[in-house]
Amino acid sequence: MEMRSWLLDDSPASRGQAAAGRAYRIGLDLMRNPLTVLGAAIIALLVLTAIFAPWIAPEAWDGQNLERRLLPPSAEHWMGTDQLGRDIFSRVIHGTRITLMIVALVAVISAPLGLLIGAVSGYFSGWTDRILMGVTDVFLSMPKLVLALAFAAALGPGIENAIIAIAITTWPAYARIARAETLTIRNAEFTDAARLLGASHTRVILRHVLPLCTSSMIIRVTLDMAGIILTAAGLGFLGLGAQPPAPEWGAMISGGRSFIFDQWWVSTMPGFAIITVSLGFCFLGDGLRDVLDPKSETKR
Amino acid sequence: MIGGTGIAVLRFCVVVALTFLGLLALTFFIGRVIPIDPVLAVVGDRATNEQYEVARVAMGLDRPLIVQFASYVGDVLRFDLGMSVSTNRPVAEDLARVFPATLEMATIGILIGVGLGIPAGVLAAAHQGRLTDHVIRVFALLGYSVPAFWLGLVGLVVFYAGLGWVSGPGRVSIFYDGITPTVTGLLTIDSLLDGDLAVFRSALSHIILPATILGVFSLAYIARMTRSFMLDQLGQEYITTARVKGVPEWRVIWFHAFGAIRVPLITVIGLSYAGLLEGSVMIETVFSWPGIGNYLTTALFNADMNAVLGATLVIGAVFILINKVSDVLYRILDPRSR
DSSP, X not given: OHHHHHHTOSSOSSHHHHHHHHHHHHHHHHHTOHHHHHHHXXXXXXXXXXXXXXXXXXXXXXXXXGGGTTOOOXXXXXXXXXXXXXXXXXXXXXXXXXXXXXXHHHHHHHHHHHHHHHXXXXXXXXXXXXXXXXXXXXXXXXXXXHHHHHHHHHHOSSHHHHHHHHHHHHHHHHHHHHHHHHHHHHTSHHHHHHHHTTOOHHHIIIIIIHHHHHHHHHHHHHHHHHHHHHHHHHHHHTTSSSOTTSOOHHHHHHHTGGGTTTOTHHHHHHHHHHHHHHHHHHHHHHHHHHHHOTTOSSOO | OOOHHHHHHHHHXXXXXXXXXXXXXXXXXXXXXXXXXXXXXHHXXXXXXXXXXXXXXXXXXXXXXXXXXXXXXXXXXXXXXXXXXXXXXXXXXXXXXXXXXXXXXXXXXXXXXXXXXXXXXXXXXXXXXXXHHXXXXXXXXXXXXXXXXXXXXXXXXXXXXXXXXXXXXXXXXXXXXXXXXXXXXXXXXHHXXXXXXXXXXXXXXXXXXXXXXXXXXXXXXXXXXXHHHHHHHHTSHHHHHHHHTTOOHHHIXXXXXXXXXXXXXXXXXXXXXXXXHHHHHHHHHHHTOOSHHHHHHHHHHTTOHHHHHHHHHHHHHHHHHHHHHHXXXXXXHOGXXX
């Protein structure tokens, strides 16, 4: 109780207390929505599974055994075995690492890139803005998956290239958001004050503008995660992403395509993993938006 | 003397032209500046330096990039997208042949998406916070989380192999293939024009599953947006006035509130129609549907870069066009935006 009243204090005594209090309030708000809690739980489970994959999975991801090819799901093999006698459940578990890596790398590349381009564009306006936003609009005017396909095809198959291709198609949306936020911040009194104190443009953008754009960025990135996972799985399915024998979920679905009518489990099981993780990000993103975004649609 | 409308039209044309130019720059960039050497792809890696140079000059790759780009734009404007390595025909001809199949599937898909998505969204808004709303919300989120190619495979397993309700991959049964004269390129319509009901039935039972799956994806987005627009309206004062006056609730919802959101919904439907072009890439691959998506992925496997870029260009152009048209429609239909 002591802790709780310290966190919810109306007049925090220190910056640390204010920050902790804000985090606590956001946490409380998030806990109120059961779907958000479910989403957070799924993502936490995903991260834990990825970290402890070798200990959780009953077998190695490449453990072939041709004597037990294409066995249906059973108590021994929860998701059955594939055409090379590998345990599908173990492969799905190991696949969490690939999925998490793709999602993390795409976010790490595209979010800062979009943030920076958007902030620079909104801050300087004029021709800088027109040119940068022109480029952004061209990227936005293309369907993401098709653009990612074209880039992946030109760069050549492989998981690194798939990540680059997806990142290239993801940043423009972030640039748009960052620009819109910057436009409202640019003429605020505190940025004027910072400039009058002699702060350089770089300092104003990095220290005063960008931090204020981050919360809408976090919401947007979380909501985009499901799309990123689906695109990555799609590239894997078409043979442009992770290459076999890597246990990437999209590639695994593709691997079972030729005997889908007789051994349905080979293709379908990895799909459930994709759906679960994407749904988790959707639920979490929706909840974050309700709590962090004052303009949110579902708050009413 | 050009009036306000004239300037608006001119402005619109300039914006569309600039966007197309940007699109061309993007495909040009992907095709020419990225690692794969186009000359090497033609002459092979055993060519001598002289042969390599000859091919390079013949392909015009020794000219400055800006000149190459200008000649590329000129080619595209004359509908010359180069030759396809795998089909040995001009890419533009190939694309004209496969595009109607995609259009047919996406159109049936959007009809399903609109027919189910709008009522679902209105229903969710009318029952906000109750069970119906939550069920529709989760269903809509599922639409964002299920891989299209996976749903296609599962659909084939359940409805084709399992229940036998629909036909399998392809556009029409093999013994009806190629007997219908092409008029519109849309097989369901062409077979009716031809008066051949057997072909029509076969075509319909082939298209219904992939089109429904496509429709499910647009349904998710349409339902979500409809719900959000409806909630905006239902919170307005004129709705309260109508209720106080004793207007029945179904009338308030379907006439007053829904009447007000028809215009913004046009943009949403336009966006999802364009989005289905994207969805069809995966669905067509799974269903061996001879449309532009299947053409694109087949070209990918054959490293047929002219075909890949041509298909990308056409999908991008149609995408831009649909978006701009729905923008214009919105402006014409909504007096406030004038």
